[in-house]
Amino acid sequence: MTDIEVHLDRRGVPMRVGTLRRTPRRGGETVVFEYHPDGLADPDGFSLEPALAIGPGPFVPAAGQSFFGSIGDSAPDTWGRRVMQRAERRRAEIEGRPIRTLSGRPGGP
Structure with a gap:
């Protein structure tokens, strides 16, 4: 499993908003995203995309998708x-x- 910290530049300061966990599996990988407590506590926090509504708990890509659009687009x-x-x-x-x-x-x- 590989954990990737997800950060946003907020007012010129990098802020950790979550963690993307990548797990290899036969024929590809699975990904799960979870917001970091600091990102959840930020009063100016927002969801990274509709599929990642801001809140606790792990998020998986929608059926038929292998990745989250907002995170994949930044690659x-x-x-x-x-x-x-x-x-x-x-x-x-x-x-x-x-x-x-x-x-x-x-x-x-």
């Missing part, structure tokens, strides 16, 4: 992933370590 596109992969290869070479696999949203490298 790097093909070019962005390529730039990140090149940077990782350079860092690994400089540090003398194996290249780490960069993981994007489903369907990504």
Whole structure:
């Protein structure tokens, strides 16, 4: 399982609003999102999208969807992933370590 912290820039300050949990499974992965207590306590808090109505508890994508639109839309596109992969290869070479696999949203490298 991989936990990814989800942050928003609120008035120039990064604020943690939740956690996205990715769990590999045969043929893909499952994702679950949960709002962080700080995000729930923020009086100016808002839902990230209709499928993620602000409130406690885990949220899963709608039937037939593999990801949440608002979170998936913020992921790097093909070019962005390529730039990140090149940077990782350079860092690994400089540090003398194996290249780490960069993981994007489903369907990504």
